[in-house]
Amino acid sequence: MPSSRRLILAHFWLGFGSFGGALLLGVWQMYVRSPLSPWLSDPELYYRSVTAHGTAMGYVFPTLVAMGFGYAICEVSLDRPLAGQRWAWTGFALAAAGTVIALVPVALGRASVLYTFYPPMIGSVFYYIGVILVVVGSWIWVGLMAVNLWAWKRNNPGVPVPLPMFANVAGALLWGWTAVGAASELLFQILPVALGWRATIDAGLARVLFSWTLHAIVYFWLMPAYIAFYTIFPRAIGGRLYSDTLARQSFVLFLVLAMPIGIHHVYEDPQVGAGFKFLVSVFTASIAVPTLVTVFTISASAEIAGRLRGGRGLFGWIAALPWRNPIMLATAFSFIMLGFGGAGGLINMSYQLDTSIHNTQFITGHFHLIFAGAIGIMYFAIAYDLWPHLTGRALNCLGLMRAQLWLWFVGMIVTTFPWHYAGIIGMPRRMAYFDYANPALAAGALPVVLSALGGFLLLASGGLFLLILVRGQRSNRITADAYHFSRAAHQVTAVPAALNGFGLWLALMIGLTLINYGFPIYHLLARGDGAVPAVYVGAR
Amino acid sequence: MIVGADRADGARLADQSVRRWAFLSVGVVAVLVVIAAAAGLREAAMPQVAVETVDPRTLHITGEFVEANLGSAVETDGTVTVRVIGQQYSFTPQCILVPAATPITFRATSADVIHGFLIGETNLNEMLVPGYVSVFHARFKAPGDHVMPCHEFCGVGHEGMWAKVRVIETKQFFDLARKRRRLDCAE
Numbered sequence: 001m002p003s004s005r006r007l008i009l010a011h012f013w014l015g016f017g018s019f020g021g022a023l024l025l026g027v028w029q030m031y032v033r034s035p036l037s038p039w040l041s042d043p044e045l046y047y048r049s050v051t052a053h054g055t056a057m058g059y060v061f062p063t064l065v066a067m068g069f070g071y072a073i074c075e076v077s078l079d080r081p082l083a084g085q086r087w088a089w090t091g092f093a094l095a096a097a098g099t100v101i102a103l104v105p106v107a108l109g110r111a112s113v114l115y116t117f118y119p120p121m122i123g124s125v126f127y128y129i130g131v132i133l134v135v136v137g138s139w140i141w142v143g144l145m146a147v148n149l150w151a152w153k154r155n156n157p158g159v160p161v162p163l164p165m166f167a168n169v170a171g172a173l174l175w176g177w178t179a180v181g182a183a184s185e186l187l188f189q190i191l192p193v194a195l196g197w198r199a200t201i202d203a204g205l206a207r208v209l210f211s212w213t214l215h216a217i218v219y220f221w222l223m224p225a226y227i228a229f230y231t232i233f234p235r236a237i238g239g240r241l242y243s244d245t246l247a248r249q250s251f252v253l254f255l256v257l258a259m260p261i262g263i264h265h266v267y268e269d270p271q272v273g274a275g276f277k278f279l280v281s282v283f284t285a286s287i288a289v290p291t292l293v294t295v296f297t298i299s300a301s302a303e304i305a306g307r308l309r310g311g312r313g314l315f316g317w318i319a320a321l322p323w324r325n326p327i328m329l330a331t332a333f334s335f336i337m338l339g340f341g342g343a344g345g346l347i348n349m350s351y352q353l354d355t356s357i358h359n360t361q362f363i364t365g366h367f368h369l370i371f372a373g374a375i376g377i378m379y380f381a382i383a384y385d386l387w388p389h390l391t392g393r394a395l396n397c398l399g400l401m402r403a404q405l406w407l408w409f410v411g412m413i414v415t416t417f418p419w420h421y422a423g424i425i426g427m428p429r430r431m432a433y434f435d436y437a438n439p440a441l442a443a444g445a446l447p448v449v450l451s452a453l454g455g456f457l458l459l460a461s462g463g464l465f466l467l468i469l470v471r472g473q474r475s476n477r478i479t480a481d482a483y484h485f486s487r488a489a490h491q492v493t494a495v496p497a498a499l500n501g502f503g504l505w506l507a508l509m510i511g512l513t514l515i516n517y518g519f520p521i522y523h524l525l526a527r528g529d530g531a532v533p534a535v536y537v538g539a540r
Numbered sequence: 541m542i543v544g545a546d547r548a549d550g551a552r553l554a555d556q557s558v559r560r561w562a563f564l565s566v567g568v569v570a571v572l573v574v575i576a577a578a579a580g581l582r583e584a585a586m587p588q589v590a591v592e593t594v595d596p597r598t599l600h601i602t603g604e605f606v607e608a609n610l611g612s613a614v615e616t617d618g619t620v621t622v623r624v625i626g627q628q629y630s631f632t633p634q635c636i637l638v639p640a641a642t643p644i645t646f647r648a649t650s651a652d653v654i655h656g657f658l659i660g661e662t663n664l665n666e667m668l669v670p671g672y673v674s675v676f677h678a679r680f681k682a683p684g685d686h687v688m689p690c691h692e693f694c695g696v697g698h699e700g701m702w703a704k705v706r707v708i709e710t711k712q713f714f715d716l717a718r719k720r721r722r723l724d725c726a727e
Binding site for chain 2 (some may be wrong): 288
C-alpha cells in the first residue's frame with residue numbers, strides 16, 4: 001500500500017496514542033476507588049478522568065483504528081490507490097482537532113458529564129463541538145469507503161467485491177447510520193442549550209436518541225476485529241477461510257440487526273413503554289446469531305490450518321496450530337473473552353435479568369471484557385500484522401509481542417471477572433469512592449482490589465504495545481512482501497447480487513430502525529411535555 | 541491433488557455443515573427468547589406500561605410529589621404506595637419504610653438531573669429521569685435493611701448519594717400507618 005502509508009500510520013498513531021493516555025487514566029481510576037488508596041479529596045477529579053477515558057476510548061481510539069484499517073483494506077483488497085486522499089487527510093485533521101477541542105475543557109473540569117453526555121447536565125460547548133468534529137471526520141471516511149467501492153464496482157461489473165472491502169464498507173455504513181442518533185441529540189438538543197439559546201431539554205428523549213448510537217457503536221468497534229478474524233487470521237496461521245459466503249452473511253446481519261436494538265439500554269427508563277422493550281429484547285438476542293456463525297467459521301478455518309500443518313484426530317489439529325504466532329495467540333484470547341463477554345451480553349439482553357445488574361459494576365465489567373478484551377486485542381493483532389508494510393521496517397520482536405498479548409489477556413480476566421462479581425453483589429458503577437467500612441459494602445472490597453491489580457497488568461501490556469510499535473518504526477529497513485488477505489477454501493467466483501452490494505441491507509437497516517425507534521421518538525416528540533431545566537456543570 | 545468433482549463435493553459438504561450450524565445458532569437464540577418471555581410472564585417482571593410525565597419545577601408545590609405526600613402510604617386495597625424523589629445528592633425520604641409480604645408500588649421521579657437506584661439484595665432497579673415518573677412494583681419477602689444507592693452519574697456528589705430501605709413486619713407497619721398518613725424511618 002505505497003500511496004496511503006503515511007495516512008494510515010497517522011490514523012493508527014492518533015488512535016493508539018489516545019488509547020495509551022486513556023489507559024493510564026483508567027488504571028488510575030481503578031486504583032483510586034479501591035481500598036488500596038485513601039478517598040480522593042476531590043471526587044470531581046474522578047469524573048473528569050472518567051469523561052476523558054470514555055471520550056478517548058469510545059470516540060477516538062476505535063474510530064481512528066477503523067478508519068486507518070479501512071484505508072488499508074481499501075487499497076490492498078481493491079488493488080488500486082485510494083481515491084480521495086485529500087479528503088481522507090481532511091477527515092483525519094477534523095478528528096485530530098476534535099480530539100483536542102473536546103479534551104481540553106474536560107481536563108479543565110468544564111465538561112465532567114461523562115462520554116454519555118447525560119443531559120440535563122450540560123458542560124462546556126467546546127466538549128460537544130470536539131466530539132462532533134471527530135464524528136464528522138469519520139463520516140468523511142464513511143463516504144470515501146462507499147465512493148471507492150462504487151468506483152471499483154463500476155470498473156469490475158459482475159466480479160464479487162473482495163470480502164475485506166465488503167466487510168469494511170458494511171462497518172462504515174453501520175457507523176454512518178448509527179452515529180445519527182447521538183448526532184441528533186448533540187445538534188438538536190444539547191448544543192442549543194450549551195450555547196445558551198435554550199434553557200430546557202427533554203432528558204428522556206435524549207436518552208432514547210443516544211441509545212440509537214450507544215449499542216451499534218459497539219458493533220462498529222467490533223467490525224475491525226471481525227474483519228481480522230475472517231481476512232487476516234486464516235492467512236497468518238497458514239490456512240484458508242472456511243466460507244466466504246458465510247462471512248458476508250455475518251457482516252450484513254450485523255449491519256441490519258446492530259442498529260435497532262439500542263433501546264435495551266433504556267430497559268429501566270420511564271420514558272419508553274413495555275411493548276417496545278420486549279420487541280427489542282428479541283432483536284438483541286438475535287444479534288448473537290452472526291457471532292455464533294463467526295465462531296463456527298473461524299474455528300473451522302483454524303482446523304483447516306491445523307490439518308494442513310499435519311494435525312490429526314478429533315483434537316490433534318489444535319495442538320498443531322502455530323501457537324507462537326502472535327496472531328494465533330491474539331485470536332484465541334479474543335475468542336475466549338468473546339465467549340465470556342457474549343454470555344454476559346445475553347444476560348443484559350433479558351429485561352428480567354437486566355434488572356439485577358443494570359448500572360452496576362457488572363455492566364462496566366461486561367463492556368470492558370468485550371471492547372478492551374475481545375476487540376482491543378485484535379486491534380493489537382491488526383497493528384502487528386500491518387506494521388512492517390506501513391513502516392517498511394522489520395517487526396521481529398515476537399517474544400515481546402507474545403508477552404504483551406499474554407499480559408493483556410491475563411490482565412483483562414483479572415480485571416473484569418471480579419468486576420462482574422462486584423456488580424452481581426450490587427455495587428453501583430461510576431462512583432469516586434466507596435465506604436468499604438460499611439458492612440453492606442464490605443464484600444465489594446476484595447473484587448475491587450483484584451480489578452485494580454488487573455489494571456496494573458493492563459497498563460504494563462499497553463506500555464509494551466506502544467514500545468513495540470515505536471521499535472518497529474526504528475528497526476532496520478526491509479522490503480516486505482506485498483500485503484494480502486486470507487483466501488477462502490473455495491474461492492467465490494460469483495456471489496448473489498444481494499451479497500455483493502448493500503441496497504437491500506441498508507433498506508432493512510433503516511426500516512428496522514424506524515420500526516424500533518420511530519414510535520418511541522414520535523411519541524415523546526408528540527407529547528412535548530418532557531423538557532426540564534438544564535443543569536450546568538463546571539465553573540462558569 | 542484435488543480434481544474438479546472433489547472440489548464441488550467439498551464445497552457442498554462445507555455448505556451443509558454451515559447450514560446445520562446456522563440452524564443451531566438460530567435455535568439457541570430462539571430458546572433464549574422464549575425463556576426470557578416466559579420468565580417475564582411467570583414472575584410478572586415486566587417494565588412499566590405507560591409513560592407519565594411530571595414537571596420538576598413544580599414538584600414541591602403541586603401534585604403527588606409535594607413533600608408532605610412523600611414516603612409510604614397505605615391504599616384502600618391494602619397495598620402500599622411509596623413516593624420518592626431523587627435530587628443532587630440525596631433521596632427523599634432518605635430511609636424508606638415498607639412492610640414485608642405486601643404488594644408495593646413505587647412512584648419515583650427526579651427534581652433535577654438523571655438519577656437511578658437499585659435496592660441491595662433485590663432485583664429492583666430503576667432509572668429516574670427528570671420530567672418522567674418511574675412506576676414499578678415490588679414485594680419484599682422478609683424484614684431487613686437494604687442499601688439503596690443512586691446508580692447513575694448525577695454530578696460531583698454522586699458517590700455520596702446512598703439511601704436505605706427498611707423492611708419491617710407487616711403488622712408493625714400497619715400499626716404505624718394508623719397513626720401517621722405517610723411513613724418513613726424517621727420516628
